[in-house]
Amino acid sequence: MEDFCRKEGIDYEICGKVIVAISEAELPALETIYQRGRTNGVSCEMINSEKLHELEPHVAGIKAVHVPEAGIVDYGQVCKRFAKHLQNNEDNQIHCSTKVIGIRHSERIVVETEQGEFEGRFLVNCAGLYSDKITAMTQPPESKIIPFRGEYYEVRPEKHYLCRNLIYPVPDPNFPFLGVHFTRMINGSLECGPNAVLAFAREGYTRSTVNFLELAEVLSYPGFIKLAAKYWRAGAGEMWRSFSKVAFVRALQRLIPEISADDLETAPAGIRAQAVLSNGELVDDFLIQANKNIINVCNAPSPAATSSLNIGKHIVDIVAERF
Template identity: 50%
Template structure:
């Protein structure tokens, strides 16, 4: 009898993992469970489509290793399957003297990660982005853009062609040692992989694991440039990030469909799938508010959180943040766009998990922290998971 694999979660990491299993074990019995009626509905379907190079991550970390490899394998996968992809590069911009030291540190980290990067003065930066404000900038040549939702659809098609099952509209209600309970029946398994994203900690607890972290949802809200102002941005323009946080600051992204996204900020969401302020779940909010790790995080970084909330509630503040990068941008140039929710794992001591967190528990693997750059890294995360299963 072939080994039975059940993957919980039909986002890009779950689908890539199922695809990798079929590549390595063509006779395996593979089932993907997704509670929504389409794949890639949440984190994957709400991001800006950036194929990250691996600039920000500590050398030797999973993020650094898998993102660098993933930027190549994702671009190759897209090209192979006719998915639009463009390796356009990006600028990370220092707009004031206080950011120059952090930009230099980011450059040194990028070099340590083996990336093709170049430090530029202001005039050289404006050769790439004529409208940018920059004392200095770093150009990252290998950054790209694509449509990760389309990647998910292609992966799902490949899975079905390969004999796997992709069960949509199927919610997991319980997990036993040898079977998964759903609202549409029981599914036996020999190996379980939890790629449930925003609900990964809950699925881990259903499976009898102790995740040692809590998923707290942070909403990232976007605007986009009006069509007549898209010429202000050629590619991707990012600020120098605050190293205390995994959020990259509001930035500009010229997307694969021709739009130019501006954002995101990072505010606490009141629901794990809370894409608007009015989306509230008493259960989700109580879990976040009652978690001691969240209280410790809040006591340490309340000013940061307050600034992000103000920017969320004030379009004028949002526009002013963008104008630090491109001074010609005004509120009149922006129109509201969508939002995404980041599944951020937080430890009980209040620290943010800053690397991918993938834990083996018997015949189960739990992906407990896989926010950005997980989409970029997804094909490599899948290899890493399958290697763990084989160990």
């Protein structure tokens, strides 16, 4: 991705990140992250609080993992450049606002959309929040997408000095989410978040967006019922942080004690398409379900944007092998 951005003149910056342990209790999990990073060839260093304060003077923390190779990018520009490269070949077409509503398949595949039909030999489904719905058009999906909204705040410019780059807490290994963190964006803004609350619609980007059919499907899914029974306490905490800015700020203050509610303005939310198995297990890795001439990308969680070129290569390899 870094090579791609450099070649294409896309705005990016390798600014580094710190993953910060606040208490002794978090040190074993921090050590695991550090060892996993090293095993995977990530350049990272375990640093003490002195070095941490040199990098991020306003952070509370007793130890941290510093990842100097981590970076930020204008991902909108990346997507536009992907599209441009595709369109450079006149055989390729991109149809936006073209909802897939059905699929007929035998030797050839016919994709029915609201804008007419498209026919081809192979199909790759990477429909994110609706990837399970598209999968179900040709085979039973192994998992169901549960939408979790991640809400953010933007830090007012006068307080940008509180965070130089990227500051993360030690994540709870029971959840695939990273916990609220501080992210300096490539446009100079500073965001903090996200929490993780059940969205009442797959595209429920605000608290008031409700799709009763989609919500009923989630609430009656055995996997969700098992998940909710196990994690209701953590889920309730996240819901509380969604409604109470004070509670959200308290989570942020663990990392930067000086931050206050007055420093924050509500920012747009994102929705995580989280695949959940019927036994209640959260799928925390990539999940690809392929049949004869169809490849369904059923779970592509973060960092699927960062690793999109590699995931693309992986999918091309599967296509090449099968066809």
